[in-house]
Amino acid sequence: MTLPTPGAATSPRARWRRLVASDLWHDFTRSPLPMLAAAIALLCLGGALFAPWLAPHDPFDLARLDLADSHLPPAWLADGRATYVLGTDDQGRDILSALLYGARISLTVGLCSVGLSVLMGVTAGLLAGFLGGVVDALLMRLCDVMLSFPPILVALFIDGVGRLLFPQARDLLAFAVLILALTLTDWVRYARMVRAATLVERHKEYVQAARLVGVSTWRLLRRHVLPNVLGPVLVLATIQVGQAIVTEATLSFLGVGVPPTNPSLGTLIRVGNDFLYAGEWWITLFPGIALVLIAMSVNLLGDWLRDALNPRLR
Amino acid sequence: MLSYLLRRLAQAVLVMLVVGMGAFSLFQYAGDPVSNMLGQDASPAQRAQLHAELGLDRAAPIQFARFVGRALGGDFGLSLRQGREVSALLAERLPATLELSVVAATIATVLGIPLGVYAALRRRHWDAKLTMAVSLLGVSLPTFLIGIVLIEVFSVLLGWLPSFGRGATVQLGGWSTGLLSVDGWRHIVLPAATLAVYQLALAMRLVRAEMLEALRSDYVKFARARGLPDRVVHFGHALRNALMPVLTISGLQLGGLIAFSVITETVFAWPGMGSLFIQAVQFPDGPVLAAYLCLIALLFVAINLVVDLLYAVVDPRLRVRDAGVGVRR
Amino acid sequence: MTGPLLEVRDLCVEFPTRHGALRALDGVSFDIAPGEILGIVGESGAGKSLAGAAIVGLLEPPGRVCGGRILFDGQRIDDLPPAAMRRLRGKQIGAIFQDPLTALDPLYSIGHQLVETLRTHLPLDAAQARERAIELLRRAGLPAAEARLGQYPHEFSGGMRQRVVIALALAGEPRLIIADEPTTALDVAVQAQVIQLLRGLTQESGASVMLITHDMGVIAETCDRVAVMYAGRVVEVGPVEAVIHHPAHPYTAALMASVPTLADAGGRLAQIEGALPRPDEIPAGCAFHPRCPKASQRCGQERPELALVLRTRAACWWPMVEGPAA
Numbered sequence: 001m002t003l004p005t006p007g008a009a010t011s012p013r014a015r016w017r018r019l020v021a022s023d024l025w026h027d028f029t030r031s032p033l034p035m036l037a038a039a040i041a042l043l044c045l046g047g048a049l050f051a052p053w054l055a056p057h058d059p060f061d062l063a064r065l066d067l068a069d070s071h072l073p074p075a076w077l078a079d080g081r082a083t084y085v086l087g088t089d090d091q092g093r094d095i096l097s098a099l100l101y102g103a104r105i106s107l108t109v110g111l112c113s114v115g116l117s118v119l120m121g122v123t124a125g126l127l128a129g130f131l132g133g134v135v136d137a138l139l140m141r142l143c144d145v146m147l148s149f150p151p152i153l154v155a156l157f158i159d160g161v162g163r164l165l166f167p168q169a170r171d172l173l174a175f176a177v178l179i180l181a182l183t184l185t186d187w188v189r190y191a192r193m194v195r196a197a198t199l200v201e202r203h204k205e206y207v208q209a210a211r212l213v214g215v216s217t218w219r220l221l222r223r224h225v226l227p228n229v230l231g232p233v234l235v236l237a238t239i240q241v242g243q244a245i246v247t248e249a250t251l252s253f254l255g256v257g258v259p260p261t262n263p264s265l266g267t268l269i270r271v272g273n274d275f276l277y278a279g280e281w282w283i284t285l286f287p288g289i290a291l292v293l294i295a296m297s298v299n300l301l302g303d304w305l306r307d308a309l310n311p312r313l314r
Numbered sequence: 315m316l317s318y319l320l321r322r323l324a325q326a327v328l329v330m331l332v333v334g335m336g337a338f339s340l341f342q343y344a345g346d347p348v349s350n351m352l353g354q355d356a357s358p359a360q361r362a363q364l365h366a367e368l369g370l371d372r373a374a375p376i377q378f379a380r381f382v383g384r385a386l387g388g389d390f391g392l393s394l395r396q397g398r399e400v401s402a403l404l405a406e407r408l409p410a411t412l413e414l415s416v417v418a419a420t421i422a423t424v425l426g427i428p429l430g431v432y433a434a435l436r437r438r439h440w441d442a443k444l445t446m447a448v449s450l451l452g453v454s455l456p457t458f459l460i461g462i463v464l465i466e467v468f469s470v471l472l473g474w475l476p477s478f479g480r481g482a483t484v485q486l487g488g489w490s491t492g493l494l495s496v497d498g499w500r501h502i503v504l505p506a507a508t509l510a511v512y513q514l515a516l517a518m519r520l521v522r523a524e525m526l527e528a529l530r531s532d533y534v535k536f537a538r539a540r541g542l543p544d545r546v547v548h549f550g551h552a553l554r555n556a557l558m559p560v561l562t563i564s565g566l567q568l569g570g571l572i573a574f575s576v577i578t579e580t581v582f583a584w585p586g587m588g589s590l591f592i593q594a595v596q597f598p599d600g601p602v603l604a605a606y607l608c609l610i611a612l613l614f615v616a617i618n619l620v621v622d623l624l625y626a627v628v629d630p631r632l633r634v635r636d637a638g639v640g641v642r643r
Numbered sequence: 644m645t646g647p648l649l650e651v652r653d654l655c656v657e658f659p660t661r662h663g664a665l666r667a668l669d670g671v672s673f674d675i676a677p678g679e680i681l682g683i684v685g686e687s688g689a690g691k692s693l694a695g696a697a698i699v700g701l702l703e704p705p706g707r708v709c710g711g712r713i714l715f716d717g718q719r720i721d722d723l724p725p726a727a728m729r730r731l732r733g734k735q736i737g738a739i740f741q742d743p744l745t746a747l748d749p750l751y752s753i754g755h756q757l758v759e760t761l762r763t764h765l766p767l768d769a770a771q772a773r774e775r776a777i778e779l780l781r782r783a784g785l786p787a788a789e790a791r792l793g794q795y796p797h798e799f800s801g802g803m804r805q806r807v808v809i810a811l812a813l814a815g816e817p818r819l820i821i822a823d824e825p826t827t828a829l830d831v832a833v834q835a836q837v838i839q840l841l842r843g844l845t846q847e848s849g850a851s852v853m854l855i856t857h858d859m860g861v862i863a864e865t866c867d868r869v870a871v872m873y874a875g876r877v878v879e880v881g882p883v884e885a886v887i888h889h890p891a892h893p894y895t896a897a898l899m900a901s902v903p904t905l906a907d908a909g910g911r912l913a914q915i916e917g918a919l920p921r922p923d924e925i926p927a928g929c930a931f932h933p934r935c936p937k938a939s940q941r942c943g944q945e946r947p948e949l950a951l952v953l954r955t956r957a958a959c960w961w962p963m964v965e966g967p968a969a
Contacts, residue, residue: 145329148614150573160595160603161340246456253458254580256595269459276466288459296454303450530703532745539699539740540760540811541733550759551748558750630795631749 028308037300044294048103055097056083067092074282087282089271095282098268099290105264107294109175110245113182118237120183121190122229126221128191129198139195143188154185155247159256174259178251182244189240190233197229231309239302242295249291265291322622326615333611337604338381341391390605395597400605404587409489410480411579411586415571417506422513422567427560430521434529435548446522452515457574461508461581468504475504478583505582509574513567520563524556531555558629565621569614647674648716648851649698649819655710656693656702665922667693667706668875672949675819680842680852682866682883684859686919690875691855695821697721698853699738700728715819734764737817741824743804747796753807754792757814764815783810784840802833806840813844820845821853826861838865859902863887871895874920874930881955891957891964893935929959937961
């Protein structure tokens, strides 16, 4: 029986070849749903990334807004106009453009907060797992407590505290508070996961042998624990991006998210909500659809990834 | 059993203390505690008096002790935004939130568990797959969006159901209930449905996953090998084992309900604790936030305790561990 | 003369994967006579457990039977509809699996599990079933059986649990019992007791046993006949004494030689060169030929069938007619 050699063949080419030959890729290219989800997610990502170039109008350029163009329905309806494909809001802003920019904000906040969460969580988990003792005990208590509260509540609380502390926060600071709130809500999951994996590895004989020989802890962690743990972390992160986006949208919808000068999809939905009774459904519906598309495609990908990487469910 | 209970209680008290410290910090340092207690329009003399009373020049631990003392008595000061006593505000809004949560929880459980079991037993069938796809939708859709869509369909387009408020409520002692009037029920349907969607989808997915896991277990295999009929294998053995972890999650579900009630109450202008909380975050209103933190923490700790106890009752492995006739491996 | 109770002919079990179907069992054939104990021995991964699972129709998907026939009491059972198969299980064919702890539902008392099994197969009311259950436990060698009825699986030790499992498997009075590694998860001291129990109970009732194990000692003590499996095939089958002392197949001989005895004390442990082939890399011809000291070109090309050699049947082109190699 061949033994796996740790750290073997790590050149990018070799890794790509391994990926393509792996069961994971095989399953992926044969399942229509995850491929569709990935395609949609990529599309949204691309659209949001290149918003400034893709958007037909600039919704933030106050000079070019024309009130005469306000309250227009989507282009395919009676009063619609071709230049405003998805209609306009009460200030004459093009919904499609606002949507693209909003998606951009939503995705940025989502990805940033998850990225920071992963960083924070993985580090904490590695430390706790390896150092053990008081550090570990404290971390576990903290995780238990934080995980027993629903993320929305935690995010809301941290946001509230942030507002209490910085009542005059504008723009960048407001964003920072929001991202921090989302990050702090989530990092415990990764910490817990990584800590468990670290504990398992730490007690394995090769680790003890390596320590005897004098291999530094850092090297051990990096070469052996980290690779084993990145798979589940990736799955979790994918699912959490979806949740982060939804949480941010919810916070913005409730008026305590992004500052109003940079509306995300949640803000747009909130603004549009007021016009539902007036029959102008497009102002809220299209941002809503965009949000759902992004959240669902990311969730689907994460779900599929988790099932695919779980050997027992095959 | 008793020692276990005592240990859990001690843990609970510890957690509450930590939470209390957090709430205290919110109350004291984020904002002005004197204003928190007296409101914005107190005279300088009143402020000076309270300042001395609160012992704001005393050491922090003493202030904390006093804070805890007041909190235990239900006094969290005055709301910055409304100038009224926080405790009174919370008490006023509690029934609304509680009723909404209970109705939503009932819907989610009564529909969620059977659907999850069905999806597990008929795993490869198209309708089970469809159910799971819909559940994915339910978990991914943000609650506020669901609320908006429901309002759009049932209120704006169809005009069947109202979209805000509680409707006519009946006062039962200190409790105002909306469940005793038809109008009250008409008002609770949409918000409860909105709230239930996420919980329902979650419950369904969880039950399905646990059932599938149970169906692959050795005891199910042995049960089949003994020739037990499918009904007994699936419901007697697999389901009962699957429901164990669902029990813990139910406790957490209650937490989810509280969280999402915050959103639902805002969308439907439901006068509950949730909308109060949002207003406190928007404003921001320190005392209300502090009180809410303590209340929620208390609720969660209590729920966790109850769930743990329930587990001990339902799972024979956790019961009294004395000698008995058998030797433990 | 009655025919064999169980006949397995050319049984094939495969697992579809993206590389093609993997044959885990390839042309397995053996018989079990009424009242006899047949041992199925081989290394881990040889396919022994699969054979047992296939017979009771409890193969885990995506595994499936892809060829051959299984006859029980002269009737085909491999193509029965699920409902008919279910009626067979427990009543005609019982099964015991490896790990007694996980075989019992932790949430129900053993009394409950016994009663439900009894009432499934026999027309008893609750009180009668309870009496029967106590009787079964007593026969299984559990002291204070009546008090034990209300206890839960985790309150028993491993050996006792396996006795409960045996009692459960025998509750429906099956004529064939498939015991898949019943002693592997137990302490050595307890193993002997459990095997004794199994043997005693089945002799009493006249049931046959298919004893699957990798422990040659158990086979030697308990079985009447034994089949040796290698890489999903049966390589030798015959009376226990003959297979152990006069094996005809080189693999069997090597297996016997590798079991250390007191006489070998101090010498090197005998090993078989190489390792069991993976299911997707089974050699052409005889599966054992890469590791066989007597292999010839024919062994690599033609697959041998079971043929009578002295007192056993072996699938080999060069069976050993004298005793095992020194």
